[in-house]
Amino acid sequence: MLPRPTRRRVFRLALFRRSAAAVEEEFAFHLDMRANELISAGMEPEAARAEARRQFGDLDDARRYCKRQDEQRERQTMRSELMNELTQDVTFAVRTLRRSPGFTLVAALTLAIGIGANTAIFSVVRGILLRPLPFAAPSQLVMVASTMRGQRSTSSPANVYDWRAQNHSFTSMAVLSGHSAVITGAGDPEQIRGLDVGANFFPILGVNAIAGTAVFAPSDTAWQGTKAVLVNETLWRSRFGSDPGLVGSPITLDNERYRVAGIIPARSAWPTDVMLWYPFTYDPADLANSRGADYINTIARLKPGATLARASADMSTIAARLRQQYPKSNSDVGALVVPMQEWITGKLRLPLLILLGGVAFVLLIACANVANLLLVRGVAREGELAVRTALGAGRGRLVRQLVTESMVLSLLGGAAGFLFAIAGTRLLESAAPKSIPRLTSIHVDGAVLAFTLAISVVTGAIFGLMPARAMLRPDISKTLREGGRGGGQQAGNHRARRALVVAEVALSVVLLAGAGLLIRSFTRLMNVDPGFRTDHSISFALSLPEAKYKTPAQQSQFMSSVMEHMRAIPGVQSAGAGLGMPLTNFGFGFTFTVSGRAPLKPSDEPDAEVRVATPDYFPTMGIRMVRGRGFGPLDVAGGNRVLLITETAARQFFPNEEPIGKHVTFGYRRDDSTHLEGDIVGVVADVKQSSLATTTLPQFWAPYDQWPMSDMNVVLHTSRESQLVVADARRAIRELDPDLAIAHVATLEDVMAESVAQPRFYMMLLSAFAVVAILLAAIGIYGVIAYLVGQRAREIGIRIALGASPSRVVNLVVREGAAMVAVGIGVGVVGAIALTQLMRALLFDTKATDPATYILVTLVLATVALVASSVPALRAANVDPALAMRTD
Amino acid sequence: MNRSGSDLIYGTLNVLVLKTLTWEPMHGYAISNWLRERSGGTLQVDDAALYKALHRLEAQGAVDSEWGISENNRRAKFYRLTALGRRQLRDERTAWMEFAVAVTRVLRTA
Numbered sequence: 002m003l004p005r006p007t008r009r010r011v012f013r014l015a016l017f018r019r020s021a022a023a024v025e026e027e028f029a030f031h032l033d034m035r036a037n038e039l040i041s042a043g044m045e046p047e048a049a050r051a052e053a054r055r056q057f058g059d060l061d062d063a064r065r066y067c068k069r070q071d072e073q074r075e076r077q078t079m080r081s082e083l084m085n086e087l088t089q090d091v092t093f094a095v096r097t098l099r100r101s102p103g104f105t106l107v108a109a110l111t112l113a114i115g116i117g118a119n120t121a122i123f124s125v126v127r128g129i130l131l132r133p134l135p136f137a138a139p140s141q142l143v144m145v146a147s148t149m150r151g152q153r154s155t156s157s158p159a160n161v162y163d164w165r166a167q168n169h170s171f172t173s174m175a176v177l178s179g180h181s182a183v184i185t186g187a188g189d190p191e192q193i194r195g196l197d198v199g200a201n202f203f204p205i206l207g208v209n210a211i212a213g214t215a216v217f218a219p220s221d222t223a224w225q226g227t228k229a230v231l232v233n234e235t236l237w238r239s240r241f242g243s244d245p246g247l248v249g250s251p252i253t254l255d256n257e258r259y260r261v262a263g264i265i266p267a268r269s270a271w272p273t274d275v276m277l278w279y280p281f282t283y284d285p286a287d288l289a290n291s292r293g294a295d296y297i298n299t300i301a302r303l304k305p306g307a308t309l310a311r312a313s314a315d316m317s318t319i320a321a322r323l324r325q326q327y328p329k330s331n332s333d334v335g336a337l338v339v340p341m342q343e344w345i346t347g348k349l350r351l352p353l354l355i356l357l358g359g360v361a362f363v364l365l366i367a368c369a370n371v372a373n374l375l376l377v378r379g380v381a382r383e384g385e386l387a388v389r390t391a392l393g394a395g396r397g398r399l400v401r402q403l404v405t406e407s408m409v410l411s412l413l414g415g416a417a418g419f420l421f422a423i424a425g426t427r428l429l430e431s432a433a434p435k436s437i438p439r440l441t442s443i444h445v446d447g448a449v450l451a452f453t454l455a456i457s458v459v460t461g462a463i464f465g466l467m468p469a470r471a472m473l474r475p476d477i478s479k480t481l482r483e484g485g486r487g488g489g490q491q492a493g494n495h496r497a498r499r500a501l502v503v504a505e506v507a508l509s510v511v512l513l514a515g516a517g518l519l520i521r522s523f524t525r526l527m528n529v530d531p532g533f534r535t536d537h538s539i540s541f542a543l544s545l546p547e548a549k550y551k552t553p554a555q556q557s558q559f560m561s562s563v564m565e566h567m568r569a570i571p572g573v574q575s576a577g578a579g580l581g582m583p584l585t586n587f588g589f590g591f592t593f594t595v596s597g598r599a600p601l602k603p604s605d606e607p608d609a610e611v612r613v614a615t616p617d618y619f620p621t622m623g624i625r626m627v628r629g630r631g632f633g634p635l636d637v638a639g640g641n642r643v644l645l646i647t648e649t650a651a652r653q654f655f656p657n658e659e660p661i662g663k664h665v666t667f668g669y670r671r672d673d674s675t676h677l678e679g680d681i682v683g684v685v686a687d688v689k690q691s692s693l694a695t696t697t698l699p700q701f702w703a704p705y706d707q708w709p710m711s712d713m714n715v716v717l718h719t720s721r722e723s724q725l726v727v728a729d730a731r732r733a734i735r736e737l738d739p740d741l742a743i744a745h746v747a748t749l750e751d752v753m754a755e756s757v758a759q760p761r762f763y764m765m766l767l768s769a770f771a772v773v774a775i776l777l778a779a780i781g782i783y784g785v786i787a788y789l790v791g792q793r794a795r796e797i798g799i800r801i802a803l804g805a806s807p808s809r810v811v812n813l814v815v816r817e818g819a820a821m822v823a824v825g826i827g828v829g830v831v832g833a834i835a836l837t838q839l840m841r842a843l844l845f846d847t848k849a850t851d852p853a854t855y856i857l858v859t860l861v862l863a864t865v866a867l868v869a870s871s872v873p874a875l876r877a878a879n880v881d882p883a884l885a886m887r888t889d
Numbered sequence: 890m891n892r893s894g895s896d897l898i899y900g901t902l903n904v905l906v907l908k909t910l911t912w913e914p915m916h917g918y919a920i921s922n923w924l925r926e927r928s929g930g931t932l933q934v935d936d937a938a939l940y941k942a943l944h945r946l947e948a949q950g951a952v953d954s955e956w957g958i959s960e961n962n963r964r965a966k967f968y969r970l971t972a973l974g975r976r977q978l979r980d981e982r983t984a985w986m987e988f989a990v991a992v993t994r995v996l997r998t999a
Contacts, residue, residue: 024944027917027966030959031936034918058937070944077948 020071024064032057086398090405097406098413101378105410107780108374112414112461114773115367116453117421120446122360122766124426125433126353128443130346135269135442137207138302143309144344145174145299145316148335155295157330158283160323164299164336167319170312171301175199176281178297181712183544183742184277186253188240190735192544192744195230195254195277202278203231205302206271211237213248213263217280221262224282228259231278234267255546256740273441292330293668300341313338329603345438352763355840359515359770362508364453366774368460369501369508370781371414375407375465376498377788400466407465408458415454422450429766434758498785503825505781506866509774510829510858511836516771517854518837519764522847526757532688533583534623538716538749539723540582541730543741545711556709557638559737563715564615566733572721577618578705578713582745583688584756591677593701595654596664609650609699610690611667611677613708619685621718629661629683636704642679643704647687650699660684665701679703692756694845716749723748763843775862779869786818787873798882807878814877818870826859833858902934902942904985907970907978910952914969916959917943943968951977 035053040046054060098105133139145164147156158176165174180195200222203215211234221229232247241247251258254277265278283291303312316336324331339347386399426445433440543563550556560578567576592606616632618624627648636643644665651660666678687697705713719726727746734741747755754761790797797810837849847854909920917940924934946952951974959965970978 023966026964028940030916030963030965031918031921031940033963034959034961035936056936058935060937063937063940066941067944070941070948074948 020075021068024067024071027067028057028060028064086401087405090402091409093402094406094409098409104374104378105413108371108410109414109417111367111370111374111777111780112411112457113417113421114777115364116415116418116450116457117425118360118770118773119364119453120418120422120450121425121429122356123449124422124446125429125443126357127446127449129349129437129439130342130353132439132442134271134342134345136271139342140340141303141305142206142341143171143301143303143312144339144341145171145301146337146339147295148337149295150333151335153337153339156297156299157291157294158297159288159292160331160334161297161299162288163323164316164319167322168312168315170304170307170315170338172304173201173205174299174301175202175205176297176299177202178281180277180279181544181744182254182277183546183740184240184252184254185256185740185742190740190742191240192542192742193236193276194272194274195279196272196275197279197281199281202300203265205300206269208265208269210263211266212245213261215263215265217262222280222282224284226280226282228257229262229280230254230259231263231265232261233265233270233276235270236276237264255544256548257546268441273438292327301338309338309340332603349437351840351842352759355515355843356763356766356770358836358839359512359767362512363770363773363777364456366505366508366777366781368457369505370777370784371410371457372460372463373498373501373505373781373784375461376501377784379403379465403465404462407461410465411454411458411461414457415450418453418457419445419450432762432765434755434762436755436759437762495789498788499821502778502781502785502821503828505778506822506825506862507829507832509771509778510826510862511833512767512771512774513858513861514830514833514854515837515840516764516768517858518840518844518847518849518851519760519767521851521854522844523757523760523764525846526693526760529689529693531583531693531753532624532686533749534718535749535753537720537723538622538718539726539730539746540714540716540749540752541727541743541746542582543578543713543715543734543743545741547711549738549740550711553638553709556711557706560615560705560709560713562737563734564617566737567715567717567730570717570719570726570729570733572719572726574718574720575617575621576715576717577615577621578715579614579618579622580612580710580713581690582714582752583622583690584692584752590698591667591669593665593667596666606668607654607699609654609701611669611701611703613703613705613710613713615705618716621716622688623718624688625686627684627686629681631683631685632702632704637706640707642707643682644679645683645685645702646681647685647697647700647702649687649697650701651684653699677703677708679707694760714745715743760843760845775865778862779865782818782822782866782869783872785821786814786870787876789817790814790873790877794877794880797877797880801878801880802882810878811871811874814874815867815870818866822863822866822870826862829862830855830859901985902938903946904978904981905934906939906942906946907951907974907981910968910970910974911978914955914957914967916957916965916967918965920968946974950974 032050032053035056036046036049039049039052044052057063134142136142145156145161147154147160161174161176168174176197176199178197180197181192182195183190183192200217200219203209209215210231213231215231217229217231218227220227230252232241232252237243237247247261248263249261251260253259259279267273281297303309316338320331320334320336324334343350389399390396422445426443430440430443545556545559550559564576564578567573590608590610592603592608594600594606614632616634616636619626619631629645631645632643646654646660654660655663660681661683663681664678665681666676669677685702687700689695690698690700715730717726717730731743734743797813800810800813801807833855834850841849905924906920909915909923915923917936920943921934921936921939924939943952947954947968950971952968953971954966954968956964957967
C-alpha cells in the first residue's frame with residue numbers, strides 16, 4: 002500500500018525542499034475550507050475568515066512546531082536512505098573485489114606496506130624527536146656546555162659556579178657528573194650507573210619522588226656531608242622488591258652506607274639508565290684550582306620569557322669575562338646553550354629524517370602502484386560501466402560505486418597496514434641499537450596512521466574515478482561499439498600510466514641510491530682497522546671502591562692479583578687491564594710539555610689523551626708494538642717513570658725526531674702533587690678510540706702500576722667458550738673480594754658490533770625500503786607492460802602470423818618498457834644526486850656522488866625492469882595468432 | 890498510571906486522531922470535522938493542537954502522509970495510519986479504557 006521506493010524518495014526530496022511551503026499550504030487549505038463552510042452558513046466572507054482563524058487557535062505556534070517536526074522527519078529519512086544505499090554500495094564493492102582476488106590482494110598489500118612502514122617509522126621519529134620530554138615545561142630545559150676551541154665539551158666546577166652566580170637567564174642551574182657504583186647487600190654485587198647531581202636537579206626537571214624526596218637536604222650536598230642517594234624506581238622494584246620501607250633506610254654502595262632519600266619514578270629518570278643519583282659535592286678549598294678540570298655537565302631552566310638566543314648571548318658575555326679573568330685556564334673556553342631535547346636527540350635528527358624521507362618515498366611508490374592498478378582495471382571495466390549506463394544506471398550512483406570500491410580497497414589496505422605498523426614498530430623498537438635514546442617513548446601513532454590512511458584513500462578515490470570519465474562522455478555507444486576498450490580514453494590513460502611508471506622508477510632510484518651509499522659507507526667502515534684483535538676476546542669493567550682501596554699501592558696490588566687469577570682460568574691465554582674500552586666514548590685530554598723544548602704559552606701547549614694499561618694489555622689486545630719496548634715488570638711505582646706513545650702522536654708531536662728517550666710532563670697532577678710524566682720508551686700502533694669513523698687522536702699510555710686507577714677494563718684472550726670463561730672470572734673476582742662486581746661483560750666482537758650498531762641500523766632500514774620500492778616498481782612495470790601487451794594482442798597476432806620471430810616480438814614489447822624505465826632512471830639519478838647531498842654527514846669515506854653506487858643502482862633497476870617486462874613479453878611471443886585475432 | 894490534566898488531553902488527542910484515521914486516509918480539516926461530529930461537540934479540539942499532533946505522529950512514524958486531491962478539487966495533505974500507528978492505537982486504547990474504568994469505579998463508590 003506504500004508507494005514504490007523510487008517514487009517515494011523523489012517525493013520526499015521534493016517535500017524536504019518545500020517543507021515550509023507544505024505546512025503553509027496545508028494550513029491555508031484548512032482555513033479556506035472552514036471559512037467556506039461558515040460562508041455557506043450565511044456569514045460574511047470577511048468575518049468567516051476571521052472566525053476560521055479564531056477557531057484554529059495559535060497559528061504561529063502550530064506553524065513553527067509543524068515545520069520543525071517535518072524537517073526532523075526528513076533528515077531522518079534521508080539519513081536512513083543514505084545508510085541503506087551505502088550498505089548496498091559496500092556490499093557490491095566487496096563482491097566486485099572478491100571477483101578479482103589477485104588485483105585486490107596486490108593493491109591492498111601494496112597500500113598496507115606503504116601505510117604500515119610509514120606509520121612505524123613516523124611513530125619512532127615522533128617518539129624520539131617530537132614527543133616532549135617527560136618533564137615539566139620541557140621547552141624551557143637547556144644544557145649549558147663549555148666549548149673548547151669551538152668544540153662542545155664538559156665544564157669545570159669553578160666555571161659553572163661562576164655561570165650560576167652571574168647569569169640573568171636561568172631560574173636555576175644544576176651540575177651533573179658520572180658516578181658508577183657497586184651495590185652490595187640484598188643479592189649479588191652489581192655495578193650500576195649513577196650520577197652526581199646538584200641539589201636542584203630534580204626541581205629543575207619538575208620531577209617529584211614516588212616516596213621520600215627528590216631534593217637533597219643541605220647536609221647531603223655539603224662537602225663531606227651526610228651520605229644520601231636517590232634511587233630509580235626500576236632499581237627499587239628489581240633489587241628491593243618495591244620495599245615501602247626503603248626510604249630512610251641505609252644501602253651499601255662501594256662499601257659505604259648511604260641513606261635512601263627518595264625514589265624517582267622510572268618514566269622521569271634521566272638519563273634513563275641511571276639508577277642512583279648522588280649529591281654533587283665539591284671541596285670549597287679546592288674550587289679555585291678546579292678551573293681546567295672539565296668533567297661536569299650543566300642543566301638549567303630558562304626564566305619565563307627568556308629566549309634561547311638571549312640566554313646564549315648572556316652566557317657568551319660571561320664566558321668572555323671569564324676568559325679575561327682566567328687567561329691561563331679559560332683562554333679557549335666558551336659557553337653554549339643547547340635545548341635539552343636537542344642535546345639528547347641531536348645526533349639522531351638527520352638519520353631519522355632521512356629514514357622518514359625514505360619511507361615517504363615508499364608510500365608514494367605504493368600510491369603510484371595502486372593508481373596504476375586501478376587505471377588498468379578501470380579501462381577493463383569501461384565496457385561494463387558503459388553497459389550499465391546504457392541500461393539506465395544513474396551516473397551519480399555509478400561514480401559513488403566506484404569511489405566506494407576504492408574506499409573499501411583503501412580501508413582494507415589500511416587495516417592490514419595498521420597491523421604492519423604495530424608489528425613494524427615493535428620490530429624497530431627491539432632491533433634499534435640500545436644507544437638510541439628515548440626508545441621507550443615509542444608508540445604506534447594514531448595521528449600518523451590516520452594521515453597515511455587519508456593519503457591512500459584520496460589516491461584510491463582519484464584513480465578509482467578514472468574509469469568514470471568514460472561515462473561522462475556523451476557518446477556511450479562508441480565505448481560499447483569498441484567492445485569496452487575505452488577508445489578515446491586510451492591515449493590519456495597511456496600517458497597517465499607511463500607517467501606513473503616513470504615516477505615509480507625515479508623514486509626507486511633515489512631510494513636505492515641512498516641505500517647503496519649507506520651500504521658502501523658501512524663496508525668501508527667495517528674495513529677500518531680498529532688497531533686491536535676482536536676474536537676470542539672478552540672484556541669486562543672492574544671498579545675498585547675507593548673506600549676500601551684507598552692508596553694507589555692497594556689498588557696496584559689488588560689488580561696484580563686479579564691478573565694472576567685471570568691467567569689461572571683454564572683457556573685464558575693472556576690477561577690485561579686498560580683504562581677505557583676502545584670504541585667507546587672515553588678519554589681525558591691533558592696538555593703536556595716536552596723537556597728540552599722552549600716553553601710555550603699555556604694556550605699553545607699541545608694536548609693528548611692519556612690512557613693507562615697493564616704490561617700484558619698490549620699483547621692481549623693484539624695492539625702492535627712499532628718500536629722500542631712495551632711496559633715491563635720493572636715499570637712499577639718507585640721505578641723510573643715511563644710512557645708509550647702512539648704512532649699518530651709520534652708523527653704529530655715528534656715529526657722529525659725520535660720520540661723514544663724524550664721526557665714528557667703532563668699538566669695533570671695527582672693529589673700528591675706529582676705530575677703525570679715519564680720517558681717515552683716505545684711506540685705502539687693506534688687504536689680507534691671513540692668509534693671507527695672518527696679520526697684517531699694522539700695518545701699516550703702510562704703503566705698501571707705507576708698510575709693505578711679505580712676503574713679499569715679487564716681483557717682476556719681465550720681459547721675456550723667465552724661464557725664459561727666469564728663464569729670463572731666472575732667467581733675468581735668474588736673470591737678475591739666478595740663485594741666487587743664485574744660489569745659490561747662483552748666479547749670484543751660485541752663491542753665492535755655495538756659501536757657500529759647505529760650506522761648498521763640505518764643501512765638495514767633504508768635497504769629494506771629500497772627493496773620494497775624495487776618490488777613495487779617491478780609490479781608497476783609488469784602491470785603496465787602486461788596491459789599494453791593485452792591491448793596489442795591483435796596487432797602482435799598479426800605480426801606473428803606475418804612471420805615475425807618470437808625474439809622480435811619480445812624485443813618490441815621490452816623496448817616499450819625500456820623507454821619508460823630509461824626516463825625514470827634518468828630522472829631518478831638527477832633526483833638522487835640532489836637528495837643524497839642531505840645525507841653526506843651519515844657517509845663514512847664515501848662521496849654522495851659515488852659513481853660506482855650510481856652505476857650499480859642503474860644496473861639493478863634496469864635488470865629488474867627487464868625481468869618485469871620480459872614476462873609479459875614472452876607470453877606475447879607465444880600467442881597463438883589465430884586465437885589473438887579472434888578475441889575481439 | 891499517573892497522568893496530569895494536560896497530559897491527559899495530550900495523550901487523548903493522539904488516540905482520537907489515530908482512531909479517526911482507521912476509517913480512511915483523511916486531511917486535517919476532515920479529521921477536525923469528524924472529531925467535532927462524533928463527540929457531539931463535547932470535545933472542543935483546538936485545530937492548532939490537532940495539526941501539531943498530526944505532524945508529531947508523522948515524525949514518530951505512526952501516520953504517513955501524501956498529497957492528494959480533496960472533494961472540492963484542491964490539493965490537500967492526506968494522512969493515513971501506518972502499521973506502527975495501528976499498534977500504537979491498540980496500546981493506547983487499552984490504556985485509556987483501563988484508565989476510564991478505574992476512574993469510573995472510583996466515582997461510583999464515592
